[in-house]
Amino acid sequence: MKRIALTTAASAAATAAFAAPALAQSLDESINAAFASSTGWFVNLIFSPFPGTSFPWIVGWLVVAATIFTVYFGLIQFRAFPHSIGLVKGDYSDPNDAGEVSHFQALATALSGTVGLGNIAGVAVAVSIGGAGATFWMILAGLMGMASKFTECTLAVKYRNELADGTVSGGPMYYMTKGFKERGLPGGKILAVLFAVFTILGSLGGGNMFQANQAHAQLTNVFGDFPGVITGVIFAAIVFAVIVGGLKSIASVTEKVVPIMGVLYVLTALVILGMNANMIGWAFGQIIDGAFTGMGVAGGVAGALIQGFKRAAFSNEAGVGSAAIAHAAVRTKEPITEGFVSLLEPFIDTVVICTMTALVIIITGQLITDPATGNYVLNEAGSAIQTVDGNSGVALTSAAFSSAFGWFSYILAIAVILFAFSTMISWSYYGLKAWTFLFGESKGSALTFKVIFCLFVIIGAAASLGPVIDFSDAAIFAMAVVNIIALYLLMPIVKKELNSYLSRLKSGEIRKYQ
Amino acid sequence: MSNTIVVAYDGNDSAKRALAFAVERAKVISGNVVVAHVLEWSPYKFLTPQEIEERHARRQDELSRAEAALLTPVKEEYASSGVPISTVIKYGHVSETLIKLATAEGAVQLIIGRTGEGALSSRLFGSVAGTLAQTCPIPVTIVP
Numbered sequence: 001m002k003r004i005a006l007t008t009a010a011s012a013a014a015t016a017a018f019a020a021p022a023l024a025q026s027l028d029e030s031i032n033a034a035f036a037s038s039t040g041w042f043v044n045l046i047f048s049p050f051p052g053t054s055f056p057w058i059v060g061w062l063v064v065a066a067t068i069f070t071v072y073f074g075l076i077q078f079r080a081f082p083h084s085i086g087l088v089k090g091d092y093s094d095p096n097d098a099g100e101v102s103h104f105q106a107l108a109t110a111l112s113g114t115v116g117l118g119n120i121a122g123v124a125v126a127v128s129i130g131g132a133g134a135t136f137w138m139i140l141a142g143l144m145g146m147a148s149k150f151t152e153c154t155l156a157v158k159y160r161n162e163l164a165d166g167t168v169s170g171g172p173m174y175y176m177t178k179g180f181k182e183r184g185l186p187g188g189k190i191l192a193v194l195f196a197v198f199t200i201l202g203s204l205g206g207g208n209m210f211q212a213n214q215a216h217a218q219l220t221n222v223f224g225d226f227p228g229v230i231t232g233v234i235f236a237a238i239v240f241a242v243i244v245g246g247l248k249s250i251a252s253v254t255e256k257v258v259p260i261m262g263v264l265y266v267l268t269a270l271v272i273l274g275m276n277a278n279m280i281g282w283a284f285g286q287i288i289d290g291a292f293t294g295m296g297v298a299g300g301v302a303g304a305l306i307q308g309f310k311r312a313a314f315s316n317e318a319g320v321g322s323a324a325i326a327h328a329a330v331r332t333k334e335p336i337t338e339g340f341v342s343l344l345e346p347f348i349d350t351v352v353i354c355t356m357t358a359l360v361i362i363i364t365g366q367l368i369t370d371p372a373t374g375n376y377v378l379n380e381a382g383s384a385i386q387t388v389d390g391n392s393g394v395a396l397t398s399a400a401f402s403s404a405f406g407w408f409s410y411i412l413a414i415a416v417i418l419f420a421f422s423t424m425i426s427w428s429y430y431g432l433k434a435w436t437f438l439f440g441e442s443k444g445s446a447l448t449f450k451v452i453f454c455l456f457v458i459i460g461a462a463a464s465l466g467p468v469i470d471f472s473d474a475a476i477f478a479m480a481v482v483n484i485i486a487l488y489l490l491m492p493i494v495k496k497e498l499n500s501y502l503s504r505l506k507s508g509e510i511r512k513y514q
Numbered sequence: 515m516s517n518t519i520v521v522a523y524d525g526n527d528s529a530k531r532a533l534a535f536a537v538e539r540a541k542v543i544s545g546n547v548v549v550a551h552v553l554e555w556s557p558y559k560f561l562t563p564q565e566i567e568e569r570h571a572r573r574q575d576e577l578s579r580a581e582a583a584l585l586t587p588v589k590e591e592y593a594s595s596g597v598p599i600s601t602v603i604k605y606g607h608v609s610e611t612l613i614k615l616a617t618a619e620g621a622v623q624l625i626i627g628r629t630g631e632g633a634l635s636s637r638l639f640g641s642v643a644g645t646l647a648q649t650c651p652i653p654v655t656i657v658p
Binding site: 099169 | 553555557558559560561562563564566567568569573574577604605614
């Protein structure tokens with residue numbers, strides 16, 4: 001997830017960036033007031049901590065679910081990992097199906113929806129509050145999350161709707177209705193409607209306004225302050241051209257550039273690590289030490305653990321059900337193969353990319369430690385670790401990379417904007433699927449949603465809508481509440497698919513081509 | 515030994531000449547002709563979620579369009595030639611796919627037209643005819 005919301009640093013940066021025109025501000029204030037009073041209870045409910053701790057129960061909900069799926073499917077993320085790679089490489093693809101969407105394409109598209117701000121800014125927030133040790137817990141949560149993704153994506157393909165014109169619609173709302181019916185469970189329709197409503201809200205908020213907001217913040221960093229309406233209108237026009245006008249060229253340019261940016265990011269991180277190869281052992285020592293001692297961070301070990309778990313969950317969206325919508329559209333004979341492919345997403349997103357960010361921040365010495373005790377030096381409020389220039393969020397990552405390569409801050413600014421754009425495109429699709437589930441598959445209903453989506457791009461960039469963004473974040477996590485209930489009830493179906501597939505793989509009925 | 519001749523066909527003039535040439539050759543060796551049309555496709559091209567959703571429908575559409583516009587007219591045109599003609603549509607990298615097909619058919623030769631690719635683009639990326647001439651394991655005839 002490309003979001004660093006819920007962090008004071010992010011919202012402060014966003015607020016500072018929006019010295020929008022007076023009109024937008026008054027509109028802004030009235031929307032804020034209306035929203036805060038009517039939705040505050042919902043936001044508080046979703047993000048309330050366990051009594052007596054600062055651990056949000058929703059993060060616990062995601063991690064517990066990931067653990068249960070990991071155990072229930074017998075460490076599927078490790079057992080099936082080589083097979084997943086084989087599927088993505090196309091080893092098991094029938095050459096006669098060439099021209100259909102490949103597993104690689106499905107994975108790349110789903111990844112472009114999740115890799116982004118969360119990997120760049122979210123991780124910086126995690127290590128600046130939770131220390132190096134947060135990285136350990138983040139990796140662990142990422143590894144567990146692979147099982148959640150596997151479960152939801154398998155179900156999404158199995159229970160999708162195929163339309164007469166050959167297109168498909170799928171996602172949690174379809175497995176909730178069809179899967180529950182098949183198992184004779186009540187309440188599927190209610191869950192599905194709830195999920196669809198939360199998805200629409202999440203897509204307009206976290207998947208849209210927040211992205212526009214952050215993109216504008218980045219632009220003002222580079223070009224100086226200017227009204228957000230300008231960014232909003234330009235972004236909205238481009239999004240409109242892609243999702244309403246079907247302008248393929250822009251989408252395909254983005255879809256090409258985003259993976260290149262991702263690869264460039266990881267390569268640069270690897271080069272920086274290579275230049276400091278002698279410190280890698282030390283960095284991992286810090287990560288392990290921090291994970292079990294806390295090294296003096298606020299909240300100690302628990303503080304590091306909360307930050308790590310939180311950022312992993314926010315970054316890879318495992319259990320939220322969003323990626324399930326993207327994967328459902330892929331045509332495959334075996335639903336479970338999409339599950340296998342999707343379990344690579346949290347791995348790439350969290351275990352690889354997020355870890356790179358964390359290692360670079362640690363190795364370039366951005367976090368200040370006390371040479372006498374080896375513990376971190378906290379800031380005056382005692383809430384976060386002191387960093388070299390007092391940076392946090394994107395700025396911290398940018399400073400860490402720039403300390404090795406000065407030009408990297410420009411690359412990072414471009415990357416943030418492109419990531420924001422590709423997330424908008426992905427979430428416009430998730431929102432659209434939820435919308436057509438509720439209001440029918442007609443052209444008119446789809447167009448209505450797309451136009452609403454574009455309007456929200458402008459609103460998101462033009463104003464600082466703290467409460468609205470809090471609410472949309474809460475909506476995304478509310479998706480996870482509903483989705484995981486359904487996953488618990490439907491996981492025996494996935495188990496049956498898994499056993500059948502694995503036995504056919506063993507017997508040689510499913511084999512490699514070539 | 516089979517007397518199959520594979521001819522790459524995309525409907526342009528040089529492809530038509532290549533096909534006519536292939537049919538003549540087939541008459542001489544009393545062989546048959548496989549007319550192959552390859553749609554350029556990479557499994558590594560990036561797609562948007564919307565494109566992924568529509569891909570299957572589009573593929574069906576592309577296949578039926580190629581069949582109707584290219585291959586059916588060929589079959590009709592050469593129905594009375596006395597040479598057995600079959601057609602096939604494939605997706606993939608053009609020269610690789612043609613080589614795979616020719617090998618699978620056990621063809622004795624592969625005939626292609628010299629397409630009018632621009633000088634610059636063929637210098638940069640290589641032409642299909644040039645690639646085939648260098649890499650195809652069976653004899654290749656390039657018809658101007």
